Amino acid sequence: MSFVQIILNAVIFGSQLGLLALGLTMTYSILRFANFAHGELALVGAYLTYLFSVNLKLHFISALIFAIGLTGVVAVLSDRLIFKKLREAPALVLIIASLGLSISVRHIMSAIWGPDPLGYKQALAKVYNFWGAHITSTQLIILMVAGSAMVFFHLLLHRTKLGKAMRALSDNRSLAQDHGINVERIITWVWFICGCYAGLGGALIALETALWPELGFQIILPVFCAAILGGVGNVYGAVAGALVLGFAENIGLSVNWSSVIDLFKIFRIERMLFIPTEYKSAISFLMLVLVLILFPTGIMKGRKGH
Amino acid sequence: MEFGSIIVYFTIMIGIFAILALGLNVQYGFSGLVNFGHVAFFAIGAYTSAIVTTAGAPFIVGIILAGLTSAMMGFLVALPTSKLSVGYWAITTLGIGEVIRLVALNEEWLTKGSFGIEGIPQPLSKLIHISNYPVLYLCIVWMFVGLSYFLMAKLANSPFGRVLKVIREEEDLALAMGKPVFIFKLKAMALGATFAGISGSLYAHYITYISPSDFTPIVTFIVWAMVIIGGKGNLAGSIIGAVVIVVFFNSTRYLKDFLHMRAEIVASLRMVAIGILVILSVLYKPEGLIKEKKKTYDI
Amino acid sequence: MLEVKGIYKSFGGLMAIRGLSLEITKGSIIGLIGPNGSGKSTLFNIVSGFIRADRGEVYFNGEKINGLPPYEIAQKGLVRTFQVSKPLKQMTVLENMLLSYCPQIGENVISGLFKRRQIRAQEEKNLQKALDLMELTGIVHLANEYSSHLSGGQQKLLSLARILARDPEMILLDEPTAGVNPALIKKFMSFIKEIRLERGKTFFLVEHDMNFISGVCDKVYVLDSGVKIAEGTPEQIQKDEKVLQVYLGRWTKK
Numbered sequence: 038m039s040f041v042q043i044i045l046n047a048v049i050f051g052s053q054l055g056l057l058a059l060g061l062t063m064t065y066s067i068l069r070f071a072n073f074a075h076g077e078l079a080l081v082g083a084y085l086t087y088l089f090s091v092n093l094k095l096h097f098i099s100a101l102i103f104a105i106g107l108t109g110v111v112a113v114l115s116d117r118l119i120f121k122k123l124r125e126a127p128a129l130v131l132i133i134a135s136l137g138l139s140i141s142v143r144h145i146m147s148a149i150w151g152p153d154p155l156g157y158k159q160a161l162a163k164v165y166n167f168w169g170a171h172i173t174s175t176q177l178i179i180l181m182v183a184g185s186a187m188v189f190f191h192l193l194l195h196r197t198k199l200g201k202a203m204r205a206l207s208d209n210r211s212l213a214q215d216h217g218i219n220v221e222r223i224i225t226w227v228w229f230i231c232g233c234y235a236g237l238g239g240a241l242i243a244l245e246t247a248l249w250p251e252l253g254f255q256i257i258l259p260v261f262c263a264a265i266l267g268g269v270g271n272v273y274g275a276v277a278g279a280l281v282l283g284f285a286e287n288i289g290l291s292v293n294w295s296s297v298i299d300l301f302k303i304f305r306i307e308r309m310l311f312i313p314t315e316y317k318s319a320i321s322f323l324m325l326v327l328v329l330i331l332f333p334t335g336i337m338k339g340r341k342g343h
Numbered sequence: 344m345e346f347g348s349i350i351v352y353f354t355i356m357i358g359i360f361a362i363l364a365l366g367l368n369v370q371y372g373f374s375g376l377v378n379f380g381h382v383a384f385f386a387i388g389a390y391t392s393a394i395v396t397t398a399g400a401p402f403i404v405g406i407i408l409a410g411l412t413s414a415m416m417g418f419l420v421a422l423p424t425s426k427l428s429v430g431y432w433a434i435t436t437l438g439i440g441e442v443i444r445l446v447a448l449n450e451e452w453l454t455k456g457s458f459g460i461e462g463i464p465q466p467l468s469k470l471i472h473i474s475n476y477p478v479l480y481l482c483i484v485w486m487f488v489g490l491s492y493f494l495m496a497k498l499a500n501s502p503f504g505r506v507l508k509v510i511r512e513e514e515d516l517a518l519a520m521g522k523p524v525f526i527f528k529l530k531a532m533a534l535g536a537t538f539a540g541i542s543g544s545l546y547a548h549y550i551t552y553i554s555p556s557d558f559t560p561i562v563t564f565i566v567w568a569m570v571i572i573g574g575k576g577n578l579a580g581s582i583i584g585a586v587v588i589v590v591f592f593n594s595t596r597y598l599k600d601f602l603h604m605r606a607e608i609v610a611s612l613r614m615v616a617i618g619i620l621v622i623l624s625v626l627y628k629p630e631g632l633i634k635e636k637k638k639t640y641d642i
Numbered sequence: 643m644l645e646v647k648g649i650y651k652s653f654g655g656l657m658a659i660r661g662l663s664l665e666i667t668k669g670s671i672i673g674l675i676g677p678n679g680s681g682k683s684t685l686f687n688i689v690s691g692f693i694r695a696d697r698g699e700v701y702f703n704g705e706k707i708n709g710l711p712p713y714e715i716a717q718k719g720l721v722r723t724f725q726v727s728k729p730l731k732q733m734t735v736l737e738n739m740l741l742s743y744c745p746q747i748g749e750n751v752i753s754g755l756f757k758r759r760q761i762r763a764q765e766e767k768n769l770q771k772a773l774d775l776m777e778l779t780g781i782v783h784l785a786n787e788y789s790s791h792l793s794g795g796q797q798k799l800l801s802l803a804r805i806l807a808r809d810p811e812m813i814l815l816d817e818p819t820a821g822v823n824p825a826l827i828k829k830f831m832s833f834i835k836e837i838r839l840e841r842g843k844t845f846f847l848v849e850h851d852m853n854f855i856s857g858v859c860d861k862v863y864v865l866d867s868g869v870k871i872a873e874g875t876p877e878q879i880q881k882d883e884k885v886l887q888v889y890l891g892r893w894t895k896k
Contacts, residue, residue, distance in 0.1 A: 065430065070430060071429075071430030071431075071433055071434060073433075119622060119626070122626055123625070123626070126629075127429075128428075128429045128430060129375075129377055129429050129433075130625055130629065132377070132429065132430065132433055133567065133571060133621065133625055134621070134622050134625045134626070136379075136564060136567070136621070137568075137617075137618045137619070137620075137621030137622040137625065138618065138622060139618075140561075140564055140614055140615075140617065140618035140621075141614070141615045141618030141619055141622070142618075143614075144611040144612070144613075144614040144615045144618070145611070145615055147607075147611040148608050148611035148612055148615065151607070152607060152611075254560070258434070258437065258438055258441065261434045262434075265431065265434070316445055316449065318441070318445070319441070319442050319445055322438035322439075322441065322442060323442075325434070325435070325438065326423065326435060326438070329423065329424075329427060329431055329435060330423045494755060497754070497755055497758075498751065498754050498755060501748045501754035501755070501761060502740075502741075502746045502747070502748035502749045502754065502761065502765075503748060503749050503750055503751060503753075503754035504754070505733075505737060505740065505741055506741065506749055508730070508732065508733055508737075509730060509733070509741055512728075512730040512731055512732065512733065513728040513729075513730055515692065515712075515724070515728065516724070516728045516730070517713075518691075518692070518711070518712040518713045518716070519690065519712060519713075519716055519721065519722055519723075519724070520713075520716060520741055520742055520744070520804070520808070521713050521714075521716035521717040521721075521744045521808070522713055522741075522749075523711075523713050523714075524713065525711075530750065530751060534751060576732065635732050637732075637734060637786070637788065638733075638734060638737055639734065639736075639786040640736050640769060640785065640786065
């Protein structure tokens with residue numbers, strides 16, 4: 038596999054993951070708990086997109102927009118019905134509730150659409166070749182959509198009052214409250230926005246690969262890894278973390294590790310040593326473990342923006 | 344299946360899960376350690392016992408080794424994780440559980456990969472007629488249940504149990520009292536893992552065929568549901584939780600005939616119901632069905 | 643007994659403690675005062691091992707203790723209370739007390755399971771000691787209550803009793819009178835003096851209540867913005883120019 042291809046794959050995966058990671062890092066730092074149902078928000082977005090585009094036969098773009106909006110609403114609902122009632126509870130209780138929620142949502146999707154993988158039935162993608170790598174038109178679209186969405190988020194965070202309030206809440210809640218920020222209202226917006234982004238991320242992932250009920254769970258580990266790598270609360274860190282993970286997973290699989298071990302002169306392995314593809318998801322996880330061993334409190338929460 | 348054998352099946356599964364839930368309860372209920380990878384210890388116990396006994400060792404060796412390897416794994420997991428905050432610990436243990444499953448899936452030389460291990464020998468099977476064997480196995484399982492609970496009850500009431508409780512409630516206070524918290528956490532994880540390993544072994548020898556698909560994170564979640572619903576920090580609670588979930592899980596199998604729905608949909612709805620039950624428990628009955636007892640002294 | 647030498651500590655760019663040094667002799671009752679944010683709690687946390695200093699050393703009985711984990715420091719005889727009492731929700735007052743005794747047999751799996759008889763004997767002995775201490779501090783009637791059901795003042799008494807159970811050499815009290823009613827405060831004051839007299843314990847306390855400080859302390863250190871600005875007897879520092887300036891007349895006189 039050419040190096041350019043590796044970079045390309047990494048960026049594509051990283052951008053999809055980044056959409057999810059930025060939402061998660063925001064809810065983690067503002068709501069102060071690890072929301073294990075975040076992957077299911079992506080799942081809901083993907084299935085709703087399927088509902089609107091395939092079941093209801095709307096144009097894909099409109100379907101996507103409806104789906105994303107609805108996912109945001111679902112996120113707000115999850116807060117209203119469950120997490121709001123647990124505002125004062127210890128983080129563990131919230132985590133367990135989110136776990137229960139994720140299981141329920143996952144299986145509701147499975148009950149409605151069945152356990153088999155589904156596709157969006159879009160027209161066959163054109164393939165472009167360059168520099169020894171190839172990219173499909175679908176992947177190009179994904180990159181553009183993800184990229185613009187991230188730019189939009191940056192603008193939201195820095196050019197709007199809402200964004201400013203979100204940043205304030207994330208950095209220091211009590212200080213923000215003292216400055217008269219209506220915490221609950223901002224929280225509602227946070228859920229809506231992060232829900233939308235998660236839904237978009239999920240739809241894009243499903244667009245490129247496929248859609249099946251375990252998608253949410255499969256993605257949650259890398260999403261957490263990216264968010265923690267980048268520093269919880271740091272949106273740019275989350276995106277960077279997602280890209281790093283994209284690289285790590287792709288490079289990790291392509292590198293002939295016996296030559297690396299040779300480099301360190303530890304011992305000599307005669308054959309080539311590759312990490313089996315099946316362990317791909319373990320790579321993200323191992324990176325996370327490494328980071329947490331070295332920095333048990335996580336990488337210092339970066340101050341967003343600077 | 345006739346009614347008698349259904350009851351036997353239920354009771355055996357309740358017993359196996361009661362020990363598994365006890366393991367998690369030791370880690371979470373008593374010590375406040377968040378372990379989202381509990382299925383890993385279950386799997387390690389099951390595979391250890393299966394591998395060793397299919398290679399010729401007797402059951403008792405299998406189950407003891409199962410407990411020991413799981414305990415070791417518990418130690419290893421606790422080593423890097425016990426200094427982490429709750430959310431990070433949760434994610435890390437979840438990841439560890441997944442890595443274990445991936446190892447089971449890929450290391451075919453050890454675990455026969457996705458083919459699984461079959462023909463796991465059953466203890467004392469020569470002693471009794473094959474149609475009555477399940478009853479004998481039931482006794483074996485519940486003997487282990489009794490032993491586990493007896494041991495844990497003694498420990499919970501001992502100074503060791505007391506320290507675990509402080510660590511759960513207020514770790515800084517435990518430190519200020521001179522208790523080496525880190526070491527206790529290691530021990531609590533290892534202890535809980537031991538119980539999980541034993542229940543894994545019992546599972547393997549009952550079903551006689553195990554594969555990586557038996558050990559998905561759903562199992563972890565179901566055991567958590569047992570501990571949450573039954574009551575944490577509470578031995579009777581683990582059994583009640585196991586009863587509630589196992590009965591619910593298996594009885595809904597028969598519902599599909601009533602409801603005229605396809606089996607997969609009922610299976611999904613079952614999980615949805617458990618998910619909702621957990622959420623409701625957390626919202627409205629956080630101590631679970633059975634509360635922790637107050638320890639009083641005569642003065 | 644306790645020597646603090648040149649401690650520096652900053653939190654993300656904010657200098658909490660700057661070149662602080664102080665000394666506490668055995669058998670004395672020393673106070674530490676200063677406005678909010680002056681670094682008092684930080685110093686306590688550093689001395690008791692909950693936070694690591696960036697620079698500097700702490701010596702206890704000639705032994706270097708900075709860098710040791712809090713439980714090891716506690717085991718050496720330097721114990722502390724917490725500003726916000728940490729009530730244990732599912733544990734009774736007696737259980738709280740029994741925890742404090744150190745070393746105990748039965749605090750690991752093997753001995754917890756197999757040394758039943760020895761544990762029982764130990765528990766009986768400790769129970770008696772605990773009840774005596776609780777009698778002394780006046781909370782014996784609450785023995786089988788959940789510690790979280792106690793009032794603020796009672797919880798402070800409990801934390802004092804817990805500490806005394808360890809028979810420590812030096813006791814760090816973090817704002818012992820916070821949230822306690824005036825009658826109880828008087829009782830506290832006489833307790834501390836009594837304990838120092840009869841049991842030879844050393845006290846180091848952080849306080850805002852000047853009456854309390856004047857009532858019990860032999861010597862007071864004053865901190866401001868992480869720096870020691872004055873030291874002396876309560877009378878001396880009350881007249882000190884720098885101290886008065888810092889507080890701008892904000893003494894809490896009851």
